[in-house]
Every structure is written in structure tokens, then in C-alpha cells.
Amino acid sequence: MHTWIKGVFRSLFRKAELDRDLDEELDSYLAMLIDEKVRAGLEREEAGRQARIELGGAEQVKEKVRELRLGATLDTLLQDIRYALRTLRKNRGLTAAAGLILAIGIGANTALFTTVNSVLLRALPFPHADRLVIGLKTMGGVPSGPVSRIDYFDYREGVESFEELGALTTFTQQNTVTGGGDPELVQALYVTWNLFRTLGVEPAAGRGFLPEEEARGGAPVVMISDGYGQRRFGNAEAAVGTSLVLDGEALTVVGVMPPGFRFMYDADVWRLIDRDGPFDTRRDSHSHWVVGRLKPGATLERAQAESDAVSAALAERFPDSNEGKALALTDLQGYLVRNVRTSLLLLMGTAVLVLLIACGNVAGLLLARGERRLSEMAMRTALGAPRRRLLRQLVTESVILTVGAGLLGVAVSYLLHDVILGLLPVGELGIHPPAVDRAALAFTLLVSIATGLLVGILPALRSTSLQPARQLRSDGRSTAGVHHGRLRNGLVVLQVALSVALLVGSGLLVRSMVRLSRVELGFDPGNLLTGQVQIQVADYPTPDERNAFFTSLLEEVEALPGVASATLSNRLPILSRWQDWSVWPTGRPPGSPQESFSAMARWVPPGYFATMRIPLVVGRDIATTDVPGSPYVVVVSRKVAETLFPGADPLGRTVTIGEWRDCEVVGVVEDARLNDLRGEPDPAFYMSMAQMGDARLQIAVRTAGDPTLLVRPIEELLRRKDPNVLFAQPRTMSTVVDGELAGFRTILLSLALFAVVAVVLAAMGIYGVLAYNVSQRRSELGLRLAIGASESGLVRMIMRQGMVLVALGLGIGLAVACPGALVMRHLVYETGLVDPAAYVGASVLLGLVAALACYLPARRASRANVLELLRTE
């Protein structure tokens, strides 16, 4: 070992001495060789000549020996780097262009890697997050969402593999906090006592829930978030032990969760689910998420088998509700990120494509420059530089270039990744915000070096492959060999192909975005102000009093200047979702749970359809006479009517809603999109608000002008009317609908940005190659002009060469775009993957840009002076 170190030390620091030693040794060898030949009878001069031939180039021998030295690699590397920096400095234009192109490509990749790393690869912010699973209900093997609360308790007792199995409701409830100042609305999430233990998160102050508190008649306790503690009590720790009156019930705050803690929903307070709680009192009512932590060493398969056994037992005991029902366990993180995964992977793929295009581009630039350096390479080969050494030096140059570009790319990624994160819905996942960290820097370095090798190796192989003698003989005159031309042309074809594939992809997304923003919602979101209104049940104890309040509220709001009409609903479209209840023709219940049909349950006052502009198909609206005491009525949407009464007149028929109330169908309205902008409109039924007697409703105000101008007047009106009424979250419906499109829009914008970069790069590539070809053929073109070729003929000839490459690239690109588009099928909305407009549009756009890139060098060549062209000979 120490001889090796000594060797490295010697060759690094005593290089001059070693070189002198080697020189002397070779001199002495030569001298002795000449002596030998003289002794054999040759003239001294002839002996010297023969000896030198036999030695075969002292410099080459020396170079071979030097390369063997320990540490020689390091030494030549330093030498290469010094030389490379000098060369790059000399070609400032090329360095800047290539560096910038690569910085964009690498930066985009770093930004996306950062996001992918934190969202898809890194674990959730809970200890041993790999042991967390989520349970989803399946019906006949088909996953169908949340779990019944009653079933949950059976799984909690029956599955041994879980250390803990917790549950939470699939929605938050607004609770009113009273006592001590103005009443306020808080978001309450109902959880089992062990949910936080399941996640492995301890309260920051106080204690967690206890098992006995979950049982019926347990102590009235609540846990609060750090944020709410700060807001309400000024100091989160001071909150522990105080009393909080929620919806009139006094609860003791026992614990405060750590700052930043959230799980699936934003909540201010967490309340306990008890066995007799208000939601899911039936086995066929499903509104809970079930989250489990596997015991150390327990497998998902075992837990699944155990819960299947529980499901089978339940199906036997409760065939009416549990036949065909089971619990499918899946890892929690995978489930939480399922929606962003496709988008992120799509963007990552796109970024890689852009980097490949950038590589093609820079490789083209280096190739062209390599040809200008053929003479240099030939000279160095003749002087004894082995090809390996030249290759290494050229590749060092390109790696230095790309690593530099990578550093610049990190700066680009800082800019980009804020944009990406601001727009992707990753904040909702409870995942740490991504940052450009050590992993990202390592990734960038790796990508930079790989890129350097990729763009450097081909041009380097090319420019060192020629016979030095041939090259030196034709010195100065560049021999744009057929090979080189073919390679550069290939790079252009590659760039065009990748760009057109990208363009097609973004074209498809643009088209579906346009369709989505013009989608027929089934109601009119324009000029519509929405908000939450809640009255205190204590102040209005009976449904009649509540109805009187809301009816007079609507009249007073409609009397405000600028208001066209106003209405209320338990859940306004898009703003508040789901709540689907089963519904069937009275007397004809479904044969099995799988055959049951459910629709969105909504209750509205008279005039709701007119204000929302949902067309009435047949029958009548909810009327002012549909009040408590009079027969129950319902207006159903077209889909409900067609499903329950196919081919028959639904008016006058009776339906049973939620196994609870029989209502007469008095009208049919068109379906509207209530939950989601994508997919089909939702079936719904609308009951009379007066007959439901709710205290918490959402208000929708149709205005003549800007809806936001009405926020203040409505707030003032309510304060005058009853200071205990809460009016919260005023938003326009257009904002709500727009928010729905935001995530999609981001992906689209990023993709469009990438596509533009790709097209610009491809155009630069085409231009570069053609301009270079023209400059190489100046004398030929001059000759053609001199013997009578027309300028337009020359332009046509050069353009034809360029356009052949472009056409080839277009063909290949379109061919790969088709299967490539399959990746996006989840994102594309109502647009076939073979949407001709996207393909034609992409081809035409790229074709035009490419034609321009071809035309510029062609024109320059044809405009040049004949004499000048020939003089360069």
C-alpha cells in the first residue's frame, strides 16, 4: 500500500524529475543502440537513422510511460480541465448557447425531481409510515369508497395484524363556538379515540383521547389544532383544561395537536365518534375512512386475509347490508398521492424529453465545432497523442460544459419548482413541501454528468476517427464527410420527432382544457355569489321559526340593489359535494345492495331552479305550500326519473328516500354537475327546504353586476337582522369552478411551456445544421450561381434538404405520439386520443417554424456575391 502512495506522491509532485529521468533513459537507450549498429559496421549517420526508426518515436514511448504512472489520471484530468476551460472560454458564443440550452433542460428536471421525490418517493411525515394502510369498502370486488362506521368496529376487534385501527369521517362539519365573544364557525372532524395513536402523532400539549371517552356517555372532551388554540386562546398550551361550547355542548379541551399537523382534512377541532354518534348508524351507510397501523412484522397480505374473514362473517350475519361487501387494504401513501401521480410522472417524462431534445441540440453544436477542430486533432495525433487521450479530453470538455449548465439549472429549478408547487394540489396531502435539497443536488450532478457523456461521446468519436495524414494533407479545407452530415441530420430528425410528440401531447391537453372550461355545468355559474349561513338552533327552536327566518332573509336579500334573485340549498353545486342517499319507487325496494340506486340529496326553497338556471323539464317547482304538515314532495333530476320509472310518467308517483321518507314526485329538472366538472352530470333529487327545517344552509345570490360588491351589504343586512347569525366564506361561483380547474391548468401550462422550449430548440437545431451546411458548401453554391443557377433555385434546393429531415422527424414523431398519448388518458377530458386537430395543429406549427429555420440560411446563401463565394476557395 505504501509503495502505491509513494508512487502517487512521486508522480504528482516530482513530475519534472521523473520526466528528466525518462528522457535520460531513452537517450541512453538510443546512444547504445547507435553504438551497437556502428559496431556492426554501419556508418555513424546511417546507424543513427536506423536506431531512431527502431525506437519508433521517443515522444510516443514517453507518453505511454507517463500514462502508466500512478496518479497520472488525476494529473491528465487536471490538464484536460485546464485545457477545456481555455477552449470553452475561446468559444464564448457556443459555450453560452449550449450552456443555456442545457440549463433549461437540467433545471426543469431538477425541479420536477424535487417534487416527485417529496410527493411520490419520500414517506409521509409519520413515524414508520410504511406500516400505515387505508381500508376501502369493496362491493362485489369493486372498490367503492368509504366504510360503514358499524362495520369498522367489527374490523377493529377482528383483525389481529393491526397495532391500531382508527377511523375518521369523510367530511368536516361546521360547529358554532359560542360563549366568550362573537360566535364563530370551526371545522370539526370526527375521529376514533385511537386515530392519532394509529398515525403515531402525540399531542403537543395535554393528552390524547382515552378509550373510555369514546364509549356512550363518556366524558365530553375535544382536541384542538395548534392554529385554533393560538387564534382562540392566544397560547395553545393555555387551552388545555378550558371549556369550549360547540353547537351548544360544553366540551373540555384535553389536548392540542402539534403545529402543522393535519390528516386528510383541515380541522380546527377533533371530536370523538361514539357508537351512537350522528353519522352512519346503519351498516349500509358508508362515510368513514379507516386507517390502520400494521404490527411490526405483520404483512399487508395477512391483515387482508384477516379482514376478509371478518367480512365473510359479517356477510353471513347481516346478508341484507353486507352481502358481497369487503374491506380492501392498500398502503396509505400510495392512496393519498394517486391523483397527482399521473400528472407528476407525465411532467417528469416531458422534462426528460426536453432534456433529450436539448442534448440532441448541443450534440449537434459540438459536432459542428468538432469538424472545425479536425486539423487540431490530426496534429495532436501525429505528435503522439493516443486517441483515448483525445477522446477523454473532448468528453471532459462537454462534461464541464454540462456540469456548469447543471449549476445554472439549479437556479432555474428554484424558479420553476415554486411555480409547480403553487399550482399542483400537493398541499392537501399533508406532505412536507419539497425543497431543493441534497438529494436534488445529487440528482442534478448525476444528470449533468450523464448529459455530458451523452452529448460529448459521439462528437468526440467522430472528430478523432480520421486518419491524421489524410486530414493534414487537406489542411484547412474541411471535409464534411458523409458520415458527419448523416449524424447531424439524424440529430435534427430526432429533435423534430421529440418536439412534435410533445406538441401533440400539449395540444391534446389544451383542447380538453378548452372543452372543460366550456363544459355545460347544467347551471349558470356567472354572477353568482355563494356563502354559508347558519342560525342558532337555540334562538329558532322549531322548523317553522327557522323557515320563517330564511324566507324573510331571501326576501330582504332580493330587495338589495343589484340583486336579481336569491336562493338557498343544503349543498350548492361544486361548492359542497356528495351526500348521496338511496332512492327507489315506494313498494319496490332493490333486490340487493348492489342494485340499489342513490342520488345526491338536496333541499331547496321555491325558486331554486330559476335562480340557478336549472331548466325544469316537466311538472312544478317546490312551492310555498310544501311545508311541514303537508304531504312530502320531491323534484327529481332527469336521470333519477329515467332510472326509477323507465318509459313511464314519474309525476304523481311516490319514491322512498333513504329508507326513511316517502315523497311524491312533483317535477323533473335537467341533470346538473354537482360534484365534479369531469365525468357525467350527477343524478339528484330536491326536497322542500321547509320540510327539512335545517339551521345551516348555503346561500346563492344572482346579481346584475359584480357579485363581490354584494358581500358587504349582505353582511350588514344579516347583522341588523340577527347578530348571532353567521355568514361565512363569501365566494363567487366562478372562483369555485375556476379553482376546480387549477391543478389541471398547471399541468397544461407546464406542458405548454415545455412544448414551446422544445419547438424553439428544434428550430435552432435545424437552423444550425443548415447554416453549417451552407457555410461548408459556399464554393459549390458560388459555382452553381456562376454557371447560371437561379437564386430561387438555390433556395429551393437548400430548403428541400432541410424539409426532408423535418418531414422524416414529423413522421416519426406522430407515430410515437399516438401510443404516448395513452399515458395521458386520465388527464384528457372528452377528447379522443386520436383528436386530429391536435395532430394536424402540431404538424403545421412545427412545419412552419422549421420552414423558417430552413429559409434563413438558404436565403443568405443565395444572396451572397458570386465572387465572394468563390474567393473562399
Next chain:
Amino acid sequence: MSADRGELLRGTLDMLILKTLSLQPLHGLGLARRIDQVTEGAFQVKPGSLFPALHRMEQKGWIEGAWGESENNRRAKYYRLTSAGRRQLGEERESWSQVVLAIAKVMEAT
């Protein structure tokens, strides 16, 4: 036979040099001539292979060089075997005879 053919067996050149130096210290040209002589011209070691080989072996500590006077009063660098080189020669000799034996068996198989 040219030295190129000798290079086909790179390990062989090292072994030949070690063996030759084990008999007496020699300078580069002397070494080349001695191998030429013993193999009756079968291996002509050219400087392009000789010097890299010598330097490689010197770095490995198998041989060491020292300046001295040649028979014709020229200054020349003489190489001699170290104890590590002697061990190396033993190992190479052994593996070589194994190879020869193995090849011989294949070639003489009927």
C-alpha cells in the same frame, strides 16, 4: 515474430522480464537483446512495450532501477529484481506451468 505478437501475451512479457532480471541486473537495451537472444528471435521487445512494462513493474515494486555504467562506458539505468519481484516470478512461473499443462492436455487429447 514481431513484438506485436508478444504483446498478445502481456503477462508473458512481464514474466520474461522478471525471469531475465532474476539472472542478473540489466539496462533496457540489454534486457531486450537478452530476450531476443534466448528466444532465438521469437520475441523482439520494442521500446514501445519495453519501457511501459519496466515502469509498471517498478511502480509495483517488483524491480528497481539505478543509474550505472554500461560495458561501453555509457550512463545507463540498470534494473534488478526486488524480493517482491522474486515472489511474483515464483507465482507467475507456477500459473504459467498450470496453463501450459492444461493447454497441452487439450491439444494432446485424442
